[in-house]
Amino acid sequence: MSGRLFFIPLLFLSTFVWAQSGGNNTYEFLNLPAGSRIAALGGNNVSHYDDDLNFVLNNPGLLRPELNEKVVLNFINYLSDINFGYVSYAKNFDKIGMFAAGMQYINYGNFIHADETGEILGDFVPAEYSFNIAYSLPVSDKFTAGTNLKFIYSDFWSYFSSGMAFDAGVSYIDTAKLLSAGLVIKNIGLQLKPYTPGFREPLPYDVQIGVTKKLAHAPLRFSVTAQDLLRWNLDYVSVFNNSYELNTSIADTTFRQKFATAMNKVGQAGDELIRHILIGAEIVPHPNFYIALGYNYRRRTELSLQTAPKLVGMSIGFGLKLTKFNLNYSLASYHVAGASHHFSVGLNLAAFYKKSDYVIQNIP
Numbered sequence: 001m002s003g004r005l006f007f008i009p010l011l012f013l014s015t016f017v018w019a020q021s022g023g024n025n026t027y028e029f030l031n032l033p034a035g036s037r038i039a040a041l042g043g044n045n046v047s048h049y050d051d052d053l054n055f056v057l058n059n060p061g062l063l064r065p066e067l068n069e070k071v072v073l074n075f076i077n078y079l080s081d082i083n084f085g086y087v088s089y090a091k092n093f094d095k096i097g098m099f100a101a102g103m104q105y106i107n108y109g110n111f112i113h114a115d116e117t118g119e120i121l122g123d124f125v126p127a128e129y130s131f132n133i134a135y136s137l138p139v140s141d142k143f144t145a146g147t148n149l150k151f152i153y154s155d156f157w158s159y160f161s162s163g164m165a166f167d168a169g170v171s172y173i174d175t176a177k178l179l180s181a182g183l184v185i186k187n188i189g190l191q192l193k194p195y196t197p198g199f200r201e202p203l204p205y206d207v208q209i210g211v212t213k214k215l216a217h218a219p220l221r222f223s224v225t226a227q228d229l230l231r232w233n234l235d236y237v238s239v240f241n242n243s244y245e246l247n248t249s250i251a252d253t254t255f256r257q258k259f260a261t262a263m264n265k266v267g268q269a270g271d272e273l274i275r276h277i278l279i280g281a282e283i284v285p286h287p288n289f290y291i292a293l294g295y296n297y298r299r300r301t302e303l304s305l306q307t308a309p310k311l312v313g314m315s316i317g318f319g320l321k322l323t324k325f326n327l328n329y330s331l332a333s334y335h336v337a338g339a340s341h342h343f344s345v346g347l348n349l350a351a352f353y354k355k356s357d358y359v360i361q362n363i364p
Helices: 002-018 036-040 254-275 297-303 349-353
Strands: 070-077 083-093 097-107 111-114 120-124 127-138 143-156 159-174 179-193 206-214 220-226 277-286 289-296 314-321 325-335 338-348
Touching: 036 289, 036 314, 036 325, 036 338, 254 277, 254 297, 289 297, 297 325, 338 349
Parallel strands: none
Antiparallel strands: 070 083, 070 338, 083 097, 097 127, 111 120, 127 143, 143 159, 159 179, 179 206, 206 220, 220 277, 277 289, 289 314, 314 325, 325 338
């Protein structure tokens, strides 16, 4: 019965979300990859099942009893002097459910404060914060539903804003088939206090879905995540972009013109489809060690240079799992001018005060 009650607000709020249109949003830092492993898998993942608490920020349906007494600490050296991070702690309460509390933040670095004459009056550090409380409960032996409530505060010197957002997600995990999947509705909410009185900006609402599959007889695990599902057209239209313009010089007959136009539309539709997809793969030679790779086509298409694309859109990382803590690192390439470094530390508090009869959980 409790499972049905959980989905009543979910269905109500999903109607509100689908009514939103695409466009510029506020609090975009909510979409940054908080965990090192998530960044290594392409920047987002809503289906990966492991004892990594960072995935709960992407899908609260992944909050399960195996994460009890786990802590994650993340620091990301982003582009320029921008840094962001995420910390969280999970606790299981018998007969109530799983809870997790955390904070996500971004620091934009030092800015010079000057007046209209150019006189320097000092400096300031703009920053944004999100304080999160997640809760989950099992719907069945394979399905878990979860919610995540976010209290948001944004400080840009003389401009301040606060807001509230809500995530609702569900995960499906079949350990026998080494398969997991997730569906999440993210950032349902509004600005409580806008930067400018009377002008409220939309939040980055989204619906995301993903699947993760581990091969039974090979140390490989693959993930496919679809995001930005509220908006089909993600193509950035530029006056310099003529990728899909018809070459009329070869379309010298009616048939050839129609054929070229049809192929042009097929190519454009394929490009739009792939922009929604993130692909991640992991090599898992041992349950306590992994190497992760990711490919973000949209990031590569929009941020790489045609003359020197290099590794833009690619990401790589690795992690080591020990008894009391986990260490993770990843490198994500955003542009030829720079890449982001992600550092994650996971702590298993139960291992510190339960010194006997403790073993590392090997989750498929």
